[in-house]
Structures are given as structure tokens and as C-alpha cells.
Amino acid sequence: MTDMADTARHKGSLLVQDARTVKRNRAEARFKMYGIAAITIGMLMLAILLVTIIGRGAGAFQQTFITLDVPLLEDKLDKNGNRDLADIKKVSTFGYAPLMRTAFEEKVAAIGIETKLSGKDMANLLSKDAAATLRDFVLSDPSQIGQTVSFTFLAQSRVDGYLKDRVDRDNIANDKNISAEQLDLVDALIEAGSIEKKFNLSFITGADASDARPEAAGMGVSMIGSFFMMLVVLALALPIGVAASIYLEEFAPKNWITDIIEVNISNLAAVPSIVFGILGLAVFINYMHLPNSAPLVGGLVLTLMTLPTIIISTRASLKSVPPSIRDAALGVGASKMQSVFHHVLPLAAPGILTGTIIGLAQALGETAPLLLIGMVGFIASNPPDSIAEGLMSPNSAMPAQIYEWAKRADPAFYERAWGGIIILLVFLITMNAIAVLLRRRFERRW
Amino acid sequence: MTELFNSISTPVLILAVLALAVLGYLTIRARAIASGGGDARVLHSLPSYYGYNAAMFIAVPALLVLALWLLIQPMLVQNAVIDTLPAESIAEGASVNLLMSDVRRVADGLETLVAQGVMTTRETLTLDTKTTDLRAVLADVGVAVGAQIEAPVLAAAQKYRNLSTTADAWRTAIVLVLALGGFALAFRMTAPSFRARNAVEAGIKAVLIIAASLAILTTVGIVLSMLFESINFFRLHDWRDFFLGSSWAPNFRGDSNLSILPLLWGTLYISFIALLVAVPIGLFAAIYLSEYAGPKVRAVAKPLLEILAGIPTIVYGLFALLTVGPFLVSVFGRGDNGMLGVDWMSGATSVLTAGLVMGIMLIPFVSSLSDDIINAVPQSMRDGSFGLGATHSETVRQVILPAALPGIVGAILLAASRAIGETMIVVLGAGAIARISGNPFEAMTTITTRIVSQLTGDTDFASPETLVAFALGLTLFVLTLGLNVLALYIVRKYREQYE
Numbered sequence: 001m002t003d004m005a006d007t008a009r010h011k012g013s014l015l016v017q018d019a020r021t022v023k024r025n026r027a028e029a030r031f032k033m034y035g036i037a038a039i040t041i042g043m044l045m046l047a048i049l050l051v052t053i054i055g056r057g058a059g060a061f062q063q064t065f066i067t068l069d070v071p072l073l074e075d076k077l078d079k080n081g082n083r084d085l086a087d088i089k090k091v092s093t094f095g096y097a098p099l100m101r102t103a104f105e106e107k108v109a110a111i112g113i114e115t116k117l118s119g120k121d122m123a124n125l126l127s128k129d130a131a132a133t134l135r136d137f138v139l140s141d142p143s144q145i146g147q148t149v150s151f152t153f154l155a156q157s158r159v160d161g162y163l164k165d166r167v168d169r170d171n172i173a174n175d176k177n178i179s180a181e182q183l184d185l186v187d188a189l190i191e192a193g194s195i196e197k198k199f200n201l202s203f204i205t206g207a208d209a210s211d212a213r214p215e216a217a218g219m220g221v222s223m224i225g226s227f228f229m230m231l232v233v234l235a236l237a238l239p240i241g242v243a244a245s246i247y248l249e250e251f252a253p254k255n256w257i258t259d260i261i262e263v264n265i266s267n268l269a270a271v272p273s274i275v276f277g278i279l280g281l282a283v284f285i286n287y288m289h290l291p292n293s294a295p296l297v298g299g300l301v302l303t304l305m306t307l308p309t310i311i312i313s314t315r316a317s318l319k320s321v322p323p324s325i326r327d328a329a330l331g332v333g334a335s336k337m338q339s340v341f342h343h344v345l346p347l348a349a350p351g352i353l354t355g356t357i358i359g360l361a362q363a364l365g366e367t368a369p370l371l372l373i374g375m376v377g378f379i380a381s382n383p384p385d386s387i388a389e390g391l392m393s394p395n396s397a398m399p400a401q402i403y404e405w406a407k408r409a410d411p412a413f414y415e416r417a418w419g420g421i422i423i424l425l426v427f428l429i430t431m432n433a434i435a436v437l438l439r440r441r442f443e444r445r446w
Numbered sequence: 447m448t449e450l451f452n453s454i455s456t457p458v459l460i461l462a463v464l465a466l467a468v469l470g471y472l473t474i475r476a477r478a479i480a481s482g483g484g485d486a487r488v489l490h491s492l493p494s495y496y497g498y499n500a501a502m503f504i505a506v507p508a509l510l511v512l513a514l515w516l517l518i519q520p521m522l523v524q525n526a527v528i529d530t531l532p533a534e535s536i537a538e539g540a541s542v543n544l545l546m547s548d549v550r551r552v553a554d555g556l557e558t559l560v561a562q563g564v565m566t567t568r569e570t571l572t573l574d575t576k577t578t579d580l581r582a583v584l585a586d587v588g589v590a591v592g593a594q595i596e597a598p599v600l601a602a603a604q605k606y607r608n609l610s611t612t613a614d615a616w617r618t619a620i621v622l623v624l625a626l627g628g629f630a631l632a633f634r635m636t637a638p639s640f641r642a643r644n645a646v647e648a649g650i651k652a653v654l655i656i657a658a659s660l661a662i663l664t665t666v667g668i669v670l671s672m673l674f675e676s677i678n679f680f681r682l683h684d685w686r687d688f689f690l691g692s693s694w695a696p697n698f699r700g701d702s703n704l705s706i707l708p709l710l711w712g713t714l715y716i717s718f719i720a721l722l723v724a725v726p727i728g729l730f731a732a733i734y735l736s737e738y739a740g741p742k743v744r745a746v747a748k749p750l751l752e753i754l755a756g757i758p759t760i761v762y763g764l765f766a767l768l769t770v771g772p773f774l775v776s777v778f779g780r781g782d783n784g785m786l787g788v789d790w791m792s793g794a795t796s797v798l799t800a801g802l803v804m805g806i807m808l809i810p811f812v813s814s815l816s817d818d819i820i821n822a823v824p825q826s827m828r829d830g831s832f833g834l835g836a837t838h839s840e841t842v843r844q845v846i847l848p849a850a851l852p853g854i855v856g857a858i859l860l861a862a863s864r865a866i867g868e869t870m871i872v873v874l875g876a877g878a879i880a881r882i883s884g885n886p887f888e889a890m891t892t893i894t895t896r897i898v899s900q901l902t903g904d905t906d907f908a909s910p911e912t913l914v915a916f917a918l919g920l921t922l923f924v925l926t927l928g929l930n931v932l933a934l935y936i937v938r939k940y941r942e943q944y945e
Contacts, residue, residue, distance in 0.1 A: 027837070032839070038726070043750060045806045049761070244657040247658040270864075271927070274922070275922065282674075307660070311661075361756070402760050403873075417768075421760075
């Protein structure tokens with residue numbers, strides 16, 4: 001009996017593992033460990049990424065402000081004394097600089113700080129934006145001239161960096177924007193409560209600022225640019241995507257033309273985004289002469305990019321509507337078109353919406369094509385006045401703005417880039433959360 | 447008559463056509479009900495279908511012609527004007543395109559002059575560059591013209607404006623006639639026996655077909671836009687240098703070395719490192735999630751991993767430039783102050799920086815695609831292997847992976863195509879120096895980075911230094927398309943095996 005012979009050859013007990021089994025079990029455990037390690041690495045990377053973003057970006061939402069009592073001297077701001085707005089407007093920001101110098105000197109004297117700094121050096125602690133802020137205030141309310149008004153100015157970026165530990169006394173030797181004496185003054189002013197870090201709303205609502213004023217730069221205007229682009233994408237990609245999906249899913253005959261369309265769509269989904277940027281530059285700007293840097297062009301390019309995503313998800317949700325619905329509609333005399341538009345489409349709507357939101361989120365974070373159609377490299381200072389202007393006038397977009405800041409080799413702008421990423425991610429997370437909620441709330445299993 | 451039609455701007459024209467369509471809907475619907483003697487049951491279709499049919503007849507041909515006309519008119523007018531330009535007026539080193547943009551600007555300026563009432567149309571036609579300083583006049587109304595306006599340019603601009611206004615007038619007239627004609631036609635067709643629903647549905651179907659073919663149009667647009675400019679590039683630059691040369695040194699004074707090879711090397715090297723990171727991690731993650739993990743772990747880990755794919759690439763770019771790059775420098779650089787005490791790396795941007803970060807980005811691509819493919823392997827194969835006494839890992843290695851191999855190869859190819867086309871990470875993380883070198887700590891540059899740098903800022907579409915971006919783009923497109931088609935082919939072929 002061969003069976004007997006085999007069992008006889010297998011010496012040892014089943015309860016004791018032999019060397020080969022031990023080896024195999026070790027290999028098994030090792031293999032499983034590799035899998036756990038891979039997942040852990042992935043999670044770890046995500047955690048590092050998020051911690052980095054929040055750790056380095058949270059600072060952008062706080063800004064250092066200096067409080068000063070500024071005497072709005074009549075002989076400097078309104079020589080004729082008649083409060084005529086046209087006259088007051090003639091005083092440029094340079095005319096306001098002496099006021100701030102005196103204000104600073106008085107402040108320092110009032111607190112009783114000994115310093116060798118001149119008034120000009122003291123005023124340098126303020127942002128280059130400060131004079132413009134003051135001027136805007138005076139222009140909006142000329143009756144304040146002659147009085148002393150308490151103001152909260154942005155501090156310049158080195159002071160801000162000092163409070164945020166980005167600038168320290170060791171590395172300012174070659175920095176012509178700040179000196180050790182100035183930092184001494186800053187320390188004294190912090191003690192006196194005149195310099196403090198506060199929440200900075202203008203980072204969220206404001207416009208980008210020039211290279212010399214990182215403290216004044218904000219995301220607001222580029223957010224509007226992104227908003228208008230998303231408007232274009234939504235207005236074009238959703239109807240076109242849904243129409244294309246309905247045709248392909250419900251009407252298209254099986255022939256070579258449909259095959260070509262299908263292959264095209266799946267390939268377009270994988271074309272590098274920068275290629276869409278080249279298309280936008282060549283077709284929309286060079287051929288059609290649409291304005292450079294306009295959110296309309298950005299929106300058109302992103303539409304072409306998002307269409308495949310929307311088509312693929314719409315087709316999936318159309319497919320999930322059971323044929324019995326169509327048959328029932330056809331059975332009571334509806335045409336094919338009516339069965340689709342009156343019955344299938346409403347039932348597929350939640351899925352379509354989910355796909356659209358995810359497509360929009362993808363488009364919102366896309367940067368590369370925007371670089372080619374010129375949505376970087378300039379400062380759009382004012383929010384647009386009308387919808388038409390919002391679509392046609394040059395603007396930036398959130399990711400392009402972040403890229404712009406990342407390129408400026410100044411740590412103060414890096415902080416703003418990270419801060420911008422936080423804002424961008426908040427939008428993306430919100431959109432994805434809405435998509436998930438929609439799916440949970442309305443998804444129907446047939 | 448021309449003046450009257452020209453006073454109607456395009457948006458107003460569109461609004462007029464749409465208003466006419468609404469009017470058509472209402473009147474024809476009423477007429478349909480009336481033609482049935484007030485009884486909707488004798489009509490073939492619901493009354494609203496008659497109305498929709500009328501609106502369709504009014505708006506669709508008119509707006510379609512308008513759109514086509516808007517697309518084609520600038521081209522035809524431009525060609526007509528170029529023919530009249532004397533050859534010698536094209537300055538040394540400039541191109542027809544540059545001159546035409548001048549002509550267009552002057553023509554726009556003349557338009558503004560007329561619009562603001564500074565001149566009448568007749569006066570603009572009798573302008574003379576010798577007697578009037580047109581540049582100053584235009585500057586007064588806020589139109590900035592770069593150079594002094596030469597007589598031929600002015601003549602061309604006058605012709606341009608002339609042709610444009612005439613064409614605009616014809617356009618408005620024809621669009622309105624079409625809309626009214628549609629109205630009349632729909633009016634005549636409306637009778638109880640007319641199958642309005644079928645007509646409307648045929649129209650809707652046509653719209654659906656057009657929407658679906660937009661995908662083809664986009665692809666054609668991509669290929670043509672890049673092909674034409676690439677052909678222009680190869681006219682100006684030797685193709686042998688582009689494909690076979692060894693150095694990339696654009697020089698805007700001309701005589702540049704524009705070879706794709708160093709860029710291709712940088713692209714492939716970075717993609718290779720990215721795949722070296724992403725493939726093992728992604729594959730093992732997929733195996734663990736599909737074979738070992740319980741439903742709870744899976745429900746948490748899979749979406750978390752996929753967040754990595756949803757993060758915009760600009761975030762990864764910044765992460766590479768400001769976090770990973772400096773970290774790598776502190777490990778592999780700074781000589782004795784560094785962690786390893788070596789001095790291999792000097793700047794934050796390098797092949798390794800970009801490759802590592804891109805690898806992180808690609809993990810979810812590899813893992814979720816492989817996950818699907820591993821799940822598609824029939825359970826019977828696993829059961830058979832377990833029945834023979836294999837451990838779980840032996841089953842995975844000797845049964846599941848070989849069965850899933852084609853699909854996994856497809857997934858890796860898709861990830862590779864993604865890596866080759868990735869832009870923001872390499873723009874910020876890889877550096878700008880084109881070279882062929884094996885050292886991963888050096889900065890290198892990629893195809894996508896060069897496309898961005900050649901096409902941003904002031905671009906002159908007559909110089910090979912700008913046009914090369916289109917040739918690079920076309921190469922990139924062909925490369926990624928090839929990888930995608932291959933990957934899809936492999937995946938599809940494999941799926942059929944088990945279905």
C-alpha cells in the first residue's frame with residue numbers, strides 16, 4: 001500500500017512543525033508584512049503631506065499688525081483746507097509717509113523706548129502697503145483730516161517672519177530690509193502691546209501683491225478667477241457630457257464610428273493636461289483671438305479636460321438604471337427619447353451630479369494648462385465688476401497663484417503658497433464631501 | 447443698409463434670434479391647437495412639440511450659421527488682406543503674422559475711433575500716414591500701437607476694416623433671414639397630421655450626436671494644432687538635430703540646439719524612479735487590500751490611499767521643492783554637515799526629488815488598478831491552490847499574480863504614461879538643466895518642463911525656440927497615447943479571458 005508507505009516516511013508529529021513548514025510560514029508572515037508596510041508607507045506619506053501643509057501654511061492666516069495713532073495733519077493732506085476730494089487726491093502715498101514717521105516716533109517716545117533709529121528706519125517696519133491703506137482711508141472719509149486716528153497697519157514681512165520664527169537674529173546680517181536695532185524695537189513694541197499677530201482676513205479675500213510686499217498678498221482675486229472658470233466648466237461640460245453619454249449609452253448603434261468615439265474618450269481621459277494647454281493656446285488664443293489669461297479660455301480648456309471624466313461617470317450611472325424602467329415607459333407609449341428624458345435621466349441624476357462634482361474638483365486643482373494660456377505672472381489687483389468682465393478680463397486661478405508664489409524665492413511667499421494650498425484643499429474636500437453625501441443619500445440599489 | 451445691420455452687435459443678434467424662437471414657440475403652439483379645432487387629441491403630437499419644432503427651425507440654422515461664420519470670417523478676411531500686402535513691407539526678421547497683428551490692431555483702433563465719434567467711417571478711409579500722426583490719434587482713444595504706422599499697414603487695415611464691416615453686415619442679414627425663414631417654414635408645416643414629435647426628437651438626437659463627436663473633434667484639434675506648428679518648426683529647424691542631436695540650448699538670437707534627447711532622458715529617468723517607488727508599494731498595497739485585509743481595514747485604507755490621487759499636482763510640486771528637496775539635501779549633501787557626511791547633492795531640485803514625489807502620487811494609480819485586476823481573478827483559482835495545500839502567499843505569488851500579470855503590466859504602463867505627462871512636480875522639483883547623466887542627485891529637465899518654459903512669457907510664433915514646444919508636445923502626445931493604447935489593449939484582452 002503506497003499510502004501506508006508515505007505516512008510511514010513522514011516522521012514526527014502533526015503538532016510539531018517541520019523545518020520546511022516553519023520556513024513556509026515565515027515566508028507567509030514576511031509577505032503579509034510587506035503588504036502592511038506598503039499600506040503604512042502610503043498612509044505615512046499622506047500624513048506627512050497633510051502635516052507639512054498645515055504646519056507650514058497655517059501661519060499665512062495670521063499676520064503681524066502694528067497699531068499706531070496717526071495724526072492726519074491738515075497742512076500735509078489738505079493744504080487748502082476745503083476738504084475738496086480732488087485736492088486730497090493729489091497727495092500721493094509719498095505725502096503720507098512723513099505722517100507715519102511722526103506717528104512712529106511719537107509712539108516710541110510715548111512708550112519710552114530708547115533707540116538710535118531714525119523715524120524713517122522705524123517706519124520701515126511697516127508694510128509698503130501702509131501708506132496706501134492710510135490714503136484710502138482718508139479718501140473715503142475726508143472729514144477725519146485734522147484728527148488723530150488709531151490705525152492697525154500690516155507689518156513688513158521680515159517683522160512678520162520674526163514673530164513667526166522664520167527670521168532670527170543670526171541670519172539677518174546680510175538682510176538690508178531689517179537690522180538688529182529694528183528687531184530690538186520690535187521686541188519692545190511687542191512688550192508694549194503695539195505689535196501683535198492677528199487673524200488675517202485679507203489673505204483669504206485680498207489680491208496678490210508685488211514681490212516686495214508678501215505681507216499684503218492674498219488669494220481672493222484668484223479665487224474669483226477659479227470661480228468663473230468653474231462656472232464655464234459647469235455650463236459647458238455638464239450639458240455636453242450628459243448629451244454625449246445619453247447618445248453613447250442609449251442610442252448609439254454598434255458600429256465603427258461609435259467605436260472610434262469610445263476609444264477617443266478613453267484616450268482623452270489619459271492625455272497629459274499640458275497637451276490641453278497647448279490646444280488652448282493654439283486654438284482659443286492664437287486662432288480665435290480670445291483674450292490671453294481670461295478665465296473664459298481657462299474654463300474652455302478645463303471643459304475639454306473634464307469632459308471624459310463626466311462622460312465616463314454619467315455613462316456608469318445611466319447603465320445602472322435597470323432596463324425595466326425603459327421598458328415600462330415604452331410600454332405605455334412613450335417614445336425612446338421620452339423614456340430617456342422623462343424616466344432614465346432623473347433616476348441617474350444623483351450619479352451624474354456626483355461625477356460632475358468630482359470632475360469639477362479635478363479641474364479646480366489643475367495647473368499646467370493654465371500656465372500656457374497665461375494665467376500666471378501678473379497681478380490682478382481688483383475683483384471684476386461684472387460677469388462679462390469676470391470671464392474676459394485677465395485673472396489668475398487658485399493653483400496658478402500658488403505656483404506664482406512658489407516661484408518667488410522668498411520664504412514669506414512660500415508660507416503664502418502653503419496657505420493657499422490649505423484654501424484650495426478646503427474647497428476640494430468640501431466638493432468631494434458633497435459628492436460622497438449625494439451618493440450616500442440618493443444612491444439607489446435596484 | 448450696411449450701417450443698420452452693423453449697429454446690431456453679435457450678442458444682440460443672438461438674443462434677437464432666441465426671442466424670435468420663444469415667439470415662434472408660443473405662436474406655433476397656439477396655431478397647432480387652433481388647427482385641431484381646439485381639440486389637442488386630433489393632433490399627431492402634443493401641442494408643445496409643434497412649438498418646440500418651430501423654435502428649433504428658427505434658432506438652430508440661424509445660430510449654426512452664425513457660429514460657423516464667426517469662425518471662418520477672420521480667416522478669409524485675413525487671407526484677402528495678406529494678398530494685398532506688398533512683400534517688401536514685411537520687415538527684416540519679422541513675419542506675416544507679426545505684421546497682421548499690427549494690421550488688426552490698427553483696424554481695431556479705427557473701429558474705436560468711429561465708435562467714439564472721433565472720425566466718421568469716410569474719414570478713416572481717406573487717412574494718410576503722411577499728414578496724420580495716426581499713432582498719436584489712436585493713443586488718444588486708448589489704443590496703443592507699438593511701432594510707427596507705415597502706409598501699407600494703414601492701407602491693409604483700411605481694407606481689413608472694410609471687408610470686416612461688409613462681412614459683418616451680411617452675417618447679420620443672413621442670420622436674420624434664416625431665422626425668419628425658419629419661422630415661416632414651421633408655420634406652413636403646422637397641421638394636425640404633421641409628426642412634430644418625430645421631427646423634434648430627430649433634432650435632439652442630432653444634438654446628442656454632435657455632443658458625442660466633440661471627443662473626436664478635441665482629438666483632431668489637439669493633433670492638428672500641434673501638427674501644423676510642428677511642421678512650421680521643422681521648416682525652420684533641422685529635424686535631425688531635433689531627434690538625433692545631443693544638446694538642448696535654446697538661444698533667442700537664433701542658432702539654438704534644440705534636441706529632444708536630453709529632455710527625453712530626463713523624463714524617462716524621473717518616470718523610472720517614480721515607478722521604482724510606486725510599483726512595489728502600490729502592488730503590495732493592492733495585494734494586501736484584496737487578499738488579506740478585512741472589510742473594515744479595506745473600507746478605511748482604500749479611500750485614504752486614494753486621497754493621494756485626488757491631491758492637485760501643484761501641491762506635490764510644492765512638497766517636492768520645499769520639503770522633500772531640502773530633506774534630501776540634508777541627507778545626501780552639505781558635506782560633513784549632512785546626515786551621511788557626503789556631498790552628492792547641491793540643490794533641492796533633482797531627479798530624485800521629482801521622482802520620489804511623483805512616486806508617492808502614483809501609488810494609488812497602481813494600487814487601485816491592480817486591486818481591480820486581482821479581484822477579477824476567479825475565486826476558483828484561489829480555492830484550487832488552497833486545496834493543494836499552498837499557503838496564502840504562495841497562492842498569491844504562484845497563481846494570482848501570474849494570472850493577473852497582463853493586467854498589472856497594463857496598470858504599470860498607465861502609471862508610466864501618467865508619469866511622463868506630469869508637469870507641475872517636474873516644473874517645481876526637477877530643475878531646468880538639460881543633460882544626459884546617470885546621477886540621480888543632479889537637476890535635469892523634462893519634456894513637459896520645457897514646453898512650459900518655451901510657451902510662457904512673451905512668445906513669438908515665428909521663432910523655432912517657441913515652435914519647438916509644439917513638436918515636444920506632439921512627441922509627448924504620441925508617447926502617452928502609445929502607452930495608453932497598449933495598456934488598454936493588454937487590460938481588455940486579459941479581461942476577456944475570465945469573463
